[in-house]
Structures are given as structure tokens and as C-alpha cells.
Amino acid sequence: MNRAERDELCFLPATDLVALVRRRDLSPVEIVDAVLDRMAEVDPVLAAFCTPTPERARARAASLADDLVHGRPAGPLAGVPIGVKDLLSTAGVRTTSGSAVHADHVPDEDDIVVERSVAAGAVVLGKTNATEFGYSPVGHNELFPVTRNPWNPALTPGGSSAGSAAAVAAGLGPVALGSDGGCSVRVPAAHCGLVGFKASMGRVPVYPGCRDERLPGVSGWESVEHIGPLTRTVADAALMLSVLAGPDPRDRHSIPCGDVDWQEAARRGAADGVAGLRVAWSPDLGHLAVDPEVRRVTRAAVDVLERELGCRVEQVTPDWADPAAAFQALVVAETDLRGMRRMIDEHGPRMSPHLVAWMRHPWTAEDLTDANIARKALVNRMARLMADHDVLVTPTAAVPPFPVGILGPTETDGRAVAETAWIGFNYPASLTGQPAVSVPAGWTADGLPVGLQIVGRHLADATVLRVAAAFERVAPWAHRRPGGVRAAGRAGS
Numbered sequence: 414m415n416r417a418e419r420d421e422l423c424f425l426p427a428t429d430l431v432a433l434v435r436r437r438d439l440s441p442v443e444i445v446d447a448v449l450d451r452m453a454e455v456d457p458v459l460a461a462f463c464t465p466t467p468e469r470a471r472a473r474a475a476s477l478a479d480d481l482v483h484g485r486p487a488g489p490l491a492g493v494p495i496g497v498k499d500l501l502s503t504a505g506v507r508t509t510s511g512s513a514v515h516a517d518h519v520p521d522e523d524d525i526v527v528e529r530s531v532a533a534g535a536v537v538l539g540k541t542n543a544t545e546f547g548y549s550p551v552g553h554n555e556l557f558p559v560t561r562n563p564w565n566p567a568l569t570p571g572g573s574s575a576g577s578a579a580a581v582a583a584g585l586g587p588v589a590l591g592s593d594g595g596c597s598v599r600v601p602a603a604h605c606g607l608v609g610f611k612a613s614m615g616r617v618p619v620y621p622g623c624r625d626e627r628l629p630g631v632s633g634w635e636s637v638e639h640i641g642p643l644t645r646t647v648a649d650a651a652l653m654l655s656v657l658a659g660p661d662p663r664d665r666h667s668i669p670c671g672d673v674d675w676q677e678a679a680r681r682g683a684a685d686g687v688a689g690l691r692v693a694w695s696p697d698l699g700h701l702a703v704d705p706e707v708r709r710v711t712r713a714a715v716d717v718l719e720r721e722l723g724c725r726v727e728q729v730t731p732d733w734a735d736p737a738a739a740f741q742a743l744v745v746a747e748t749d750l751r752g753m754r755r756m757i758d759e760h761g762p763r764m765s766p767h768l769v770a771w772m773r774h775p776w777t778a779e780d781l782t783d784a785n786i787a788r789k790a791l792v793n794r795m796a797r798l799m800a801d802h803d804v805l806v807t808p809t810a811a812v813p814p815f816p817v818g819i820l821g822p823t824e825t826d827g828r829a830v831a832e833t834a835w836i837g838f839n840y841p842a843s844l845t846g847q848p849a850v851s852v853p854a855g856w857t858a859d860g861l862p863v864g865l866q867i868v869g870r871h872l873a874d875a876t877v878l879r880v881a882a883a884f885e886r887v888a889p890w891a892h893r894r895p896g897g898v899r900a901a902g903r904a905g906s
Contacts, residue, residue, distance in 0.1 A: 431487075551575065
């Protein structure tokens with residue numbers, strides 16, 4: 414297999430790989446070898462994987478190939494190579510949570526989503542880089558090299574599921590697992606030209622993440638944390654959700670999922686469209702500064718929904734206040750603040766400065782209870798908005814990808830902003846637990862991806878998938894490949 418053939422294989426969707434493996438036209442070993450060869454070329458530049466596990470991956474692929482030879486059943490992810498965010502536990506494989514404090518931590522159990530993926534036939538390529546404990550929306554921490562964007566390695570891929578997004582965009586597996594407490598699947602999807610799906614709260618169970626009381630930093634975010642896939646196609650996201658979703662007694666928030674046929678919802682959207690669906694379109698939620706290129710690209714995407722797909726679009730200005738401060742306080746209320754401060758006292762110089770400042774802030778009881786009241790107000794206002802609309806559509810990120818090493822720009826469209834203000838479109842669906850997906854809206858004049866966020870009603874995950882699949886059919890994106898990673902690969906080969 415020459416390089417061009419290998420790269421074509423590396424960019425095939427998971428749905429195609431599974432079909433080829435099931436027909437015995439392609440071996441899991443061939444797939445994994447191709448991806449690992451490509452990883453050796455491009456990942457020294459991108460730093461998507463912080464703990465690659467190539468030998469384990471090859472052994473797993475060989476075992477799956479043997480199963481197929483002997484007629485043993487192949488799972489729904491038969492032979493699909495995946496990356497796993499370093500905040501998700503992997504038994505026997507180092508899981509640092511992006512923190513130097515946990516640099517040598519090796520879990521004794523898998524996260525539920527890892528357990529389910531492997532049982533379905535996936536091949537884990539290794540752990541993908543994340544910001545420290547997931548507390549920022551970019552791709553750098555104090556432990557590993559900074560993760561870079563395949564569209565332009567000088568820029569951030571977004572985060573905190575930075576490595577997962579960079580890996581999928583670069584052809585290092587068609588799927589990666591990420592987690593999204595505030596934005597961390599949707600934002601890197603937007604900045605890397607991918608699909609990032611955050612299902613309704615409880616659809617995909619979370620354990621031991623957020624729940625392991627032994628590990629400060631790992632044990633927080635319980636009422637906002639979601640785990641979801643980063644993929645290049647909507648069909649691949651639906652395939653992954655069909656594997657990941659479903660209740661588990663280890664997650665007290667998990668709920669039954671029998672009301673959603675994930676793959677059928679995607680097929681229906683692509684085949685039947687979404688004509689007549691009521692779309693609330695908000696370009697800025699009434700308070701966010703938004704880059705002009707992001708406004709242009711997302712407005713054009715909304716025009717596609719209206720003119721080509723027949724949606725009934727209404728521009729809206731939601732009547733809720735900016736929930737950023739409430740979100741930060743709620744995260745603090747759910748973390749082990751005493752344990753985090755003890756950890757900072759001992760290891761502060763080795764930890765991310767913004768995380769240290771967040772935990773050392775003199776939070777009061779009123780700060781925390783005020784945040785909970787703000788959340789209730791947001792949930793109520795969102796419910797009233799969604800009563801008259803099937804989906805809420807916004808940009809995913811207020812700015813295109815920006816240089817690595819910072820948390821975000823401090824000026825957007827001529828307005829001074831907080832350095833994380835650019836992720837403000839994501840907080841509402843995190844606080845309400847509603848389903849939300851980011852899909853590629855288009856590209857800037859400089860060739861950088863821009864994301865479109867589609868938020869559904871409470872538990873209306875199927876509607877979100879239908880809209881995403883319908884949009885993908887008329888405005889496809891999976892054929893686009895990042896030029897930055899090709900150049901990086903040649904430079905490093």
C-alpha cells in the first residue's frame with residue numbers, strides 16, 4: 414500500500430470501515446497498521462496523542478482478525494481505530510487527566526464508554542491530549558507538548574478534547590472519544606471541521622470520571638459532564654452513539670435510551686430532510702461578541718437550512734443573562750475544592766495557572782447558590798424558547814482558531830472580552846443538559862473551519878441528528894482535508 418492509498422484508507426468513515434471488515438475485504442490489522450504509519454508521520458507535529466499504545470492496538474487488531482477468520486461475530490465497531498481522551502479512564506494505560514500531578518496514574522478500570530467501545534470491536538490507539546482536568550477550551554497543559562490544529566499547526570484545535578479532535582481531523586482514526594462539560598466536544602469539533610455530538614444529559618453514562626472521590630480534579634463537573642464522539646460524518650456519530658448510549662447503574666444520572674434509534678435518525682435526516690422544522694437562529698445570543706467571518710459563514714449555513722432544506726427560520730434574541738460566571742461557580746460547587754486546594758498547595762508550580770486561580774478564588778456560599786438559581790432561570794427561559802421551536806441554531810465558537818498558547822483572544826470584533834468569552838454559545842446546553850451538535854458550517858476566507866451548533870429540545874436527540882444529517886447532505890464537508898497536516902507530514906517524513 415503506497416502513501417496515497419494508505420491516506421485514503423485513513424480518511425474512510427467508520428461506517429465504511431465496518432462494512433469492509435464485515436465483508437472480509439479489509440482486515441483490522443491493515444486498518445490499524447495504516448493509521449499507525451500515518452500517526453508516526455504527522456503526530457510529532459500535532460501532538461494529538463499523549464500516550465499512544467501502538468503495540469496494544471496491533472495485538473487487539475490481530476485478535477479481531479482471528480475472530481473473523483474463525484467465524485466469531487464482529488461487533489458494530491469491528492476494527493474501527495479510536496482515540497480516547499486522557500480524561501477518560503483506561504485500565505492498565507496511563508491516564509493523566511492532563512495534569513503533571515497525575516503523570517503516573519494508571520487506572521484499574523475502564524470508563525464505561527471505553528468498555529462499551531472495546532466490546533463493540535473498536536481498537537484503541539491510545540490516549541489523546543487534553544487540558545488539565547478539562548478546565549480550559551484549548552489544547553495545552555503543563556505536562557505534554559501543545560496539541561496543534563491540523564488545518565494550521567500554529568493554531569489551537571480547541572479543547573479540552575484537543576487531541577481527540579486533532580487526531581480525527583488528521584486521519585488518525587475516524588472516531589475519538591471526548592468529554593463535554595462546558596464545550597469540550599463541540600468547540601474542538603468546530604475548530605477542526607468535525608462533527609461533535611453532546612447527547613442529552615444521561616444518555617451516555619459517565620463513570621468513573623466525575624465520580625471517583627479519590628482523585629481531586631477528576632471528581633467534579635457531575636451535573637454538566639457529557640461524553641460524546643468526535644467524527645468526520647454524522648453517520649459515524651450516530652454509529653458511535655448507538656454503542657455508547659444506554660443506562661448504567663454506576664451513573665445515577667443515566668437514563669434509558671430506547672426512544673432513540675440513533676442510526677435511523679441520521680438516515681431519516683439525510684433521506685427525508687427537515688422541511689417545515691422550526692429553527693430559532695441566534696447569531697450572538699444577544700450578548701456575545703462574534704468575529705465577522707464567523708457571522709458570515711454561519712449566516713450562510715442558516716440560509717441553507719431555510720432555502721434548501723425548507724426550515725422555518727426565525728432570528729431570536731434569548732432573554733437570559735450571560736451564564737459564564739454561573740457556570741464557573743457550579744463547576745466549583747461540584748468539585749473537591751478542599752482536595753484541589755491541598756493539591757495546589759503541594760504542586761501549584763506544576764499546574765495550569767488559570768486552574769490555580771480558579772480554585773484559589775475566595776468563593777462564598779452565596780456565589781454557589783446564586784449560580785444554581787441562575788441555572789434554574791436559564792433552564793426555564795430555554796424551555797419557553799424551545800416551546801415554539803424545534804431547534805436552536807447558533808455559531809459554536811465566536812472566533813475561528815487562534816494561536817496556540819493562549820486561552821482565547823481578549824478582543825473580538827472591536828470589543829474587549831474575557832479570554833474565554835468565545836465559548837459562550839456552549840454554556841446554555843451544558844447547563845440545561847439538552848442535546849447539541851457542532852457541524853462544519855463552512856470555512857473562513859483563510860481556509861479555517863467554522864462550526865454551527867444545533868441544540869434540540871430536552872431529550873430530542875433524534876431531531877438534532879436529523880437536522881445535522883440533512884445539512885450534511887446539502888452542504889457536505891467530509892471530503893475536505895486539512896492542508897496544514899499534509900505539509901506537516903511531508904516536513905516530518
